[in-house]
Amino acid sequence: MPMESGFSSFFLMALTALAVENVIFFRVLGLNRQVLFLKSPKMGILYGGMFTLVALLSSLLVSLVNHLLRDSIYTSYLRAPAYFICVAIVYVAIYLGTRAFLPAVFEHIRDILPVSVFNTALFGAFYVTAINGFNIFQTTGYAFGAGVGYTLAVLVVYFARKRLAISPVPRSFRGLPVLLIYIGMLSLALYGLIGHGLPT
């Protein structure tokens, strides 16, 4: 495959994953406690960066798995455990690698690594690549775009929480409920502008 079209499909897929199929606003994945109750923007960038790194590395393995399973009749049974193994390999490698060689980095990422890795957003991106039969450039591009889009969306949710904290929200709605309504309104607005590619 020529490298130019490879890189262009990488960026095209990255853009699609970032905007058209944004992980939080359109596919509603990856909304866990760390995202909804994020402590600081720096934490959000660390979390999202960790996610993007794991996505990028495991997407290499996942595209291999996709290629191997493409013609198998047991695809739908083997895919989920295979993805889990790919991600687990990267997870263990990063955990043990940073613990042994980069202890300062390890201290920062130790608590958020399990949550950012075993995330519906990550596996959701992989299933999209499987359903659409992406090649290696498209898979890695999509995973990278999903990671960047996820980081941006996490920061948007953080700033939304900050905005709502200074608003006289009714007592029943304070905290999580009004944050969800805010995210829903942003989702509506983005849907009208950019739209949503996949049915899932």
Added chain:
Amino acid sequence: MRLSTIRKYRKNSKVRQGILSVGRNPIILLGVSLPFVIATATSLRNAAAMSLEYVVINFVTAVLSVLIAGKAPFWVRAAINVGAATVVMMLTRALITWMMPDISNYLGTYIYLMALNGMVLLQSEEAVRPGPVKLWPVMKGVVINVAVFAVMMLIVSLPREYLGNGTLWGRAIPAPVKLSGVQLPFFGFISVGFLLAFVRFTTKKIQAFGIVDGARKAANERARYTAIHVEIDE
């Protein structure tokens, strides 16, 4: 205060505490597993399928997390829980596809992603509390959690299917209007937000009623005691 009144109040307050504990579980307070309610509660059949999967996966991972509690560091426990959840998910998916063959088209990847829901990770975290982890309290917690999830799915999916599609459990029912936008994720966010606010509102009212009721009962008792005391004095 009379012992019988104390007993009655304690029994009532236990019931009240039981009701209030529903409003204090991780799904409502922390938003665990909410993405599934938001995205997939678009029809009653979807809700039923996802609730079934949630129940099975959570029971299995709860038992597993009790078994491996304290025997491995958290990062290993998380991976083991998710791995077990993946295996259980494949079996449940086969069951659901056999029961409702057309459901996979609508739910697509969300059935696969249920293996990674927040409750699985939360269970591997919670097994780190001090002291021995007993099975029965964990099971009680799991029962409440899955019940809350299933009820939330039911409550959110019912209006979304009726207003969005004009059907109930796939059967067409006369509806005044058909708002197709109600089945989109943004309306899921809004309905779950309103549902959480409603739950908080009701639990606060129950709590306030309990406090008010208890205070009234205590004041009555005190008044009766004072009256008797005054009588004897006279």
Added chain:
Amino acid sequence: MRIENPATAPHIHYHENTKVVMGDAILPMAAIYAMCFYYYGPRVLLLLVTSVFSSVAADVLCTLISGKRVNARDYSAIVTGMIIPLMMPASIPFHIAAIAAVFGITIVKHPFGGVGNNVFNPAAAGVAFAIVCFPVRMFTYPMPLETLPVFPDETLLQVSSPAFTLQLGGVPNYDFVDMSLGNFPGPMGATNILVILACLLYLVLRGAVRWEMPVAYLAVFAALCWAFPRDNMNAAQNILYDMMSGTVLFGGAFMLTDPVTTPQRAWAKAAYAALAGAAVFLFRRYSRYEEEFVFVLLIMNATVWGFDMVGERIAGIFRRKKFETLDDKKVQKKQ
């Protein structure tokens, strides 16, 4: 944490009193409704009544549920109810306008704190919801100067607006005189270009709207249209067609300038309006619907707080610089 009557900027509350709201919002819109009545007949007034009734009823109900006292002098729900039908076709079924009004009030206004505290514009949210739920009915318009029946049926001629033609890459075949007078199919209130411009002038002269906002918005929009004209027309044609078709002008006059959902400082308002103009231009070219103003407005509303925070920082820097130079001058004078 509750903020009660904040004394210092940035202000989140905007206390609208009766005279201000009556004069500034309802009167110009009444003028627009008069023009719509001329073009489309009495159905327009029925739509107005339906929408205003729904939004006021929803507002009263939500206020009672939240335990507050109903304020009979609060006309914000009426304003919302008046704006919503003006962005819809004149032949829209009544229930759609009612649904949009109820959605805007119950979901976008009250959970965020009620009057003066809403983050998003309720009218924009209601219209956005209607567009997403009924995309076909929201974008087919009756021809003007035909009195509409109260309950139009399938025999009514409904056409697409110039905005749709532009989105497809064509050139609308209405001349500019017709377009500025409102004699072309489009959203009910957004087609009367001259009346909207007159209302905008009125609002600016009354002081309800700072002049920086519409000027920045229209200037940036026009500049971008001039710099990047569409494929088959020149720059001047592009500016006029893009501004006159759709809700660009109406939204800029009545919805972008809503005091609750804009930044506080004048130059922050101008920056906000400029960014809104750029965003409206961009999404007019590349969005999935032909009317994208309400969606852009919702996103811009979410960024207002950012403009306020950054604006306060910048103002603080300038204030400090001013005090520093002041001290220097005083010292120099003494010497």
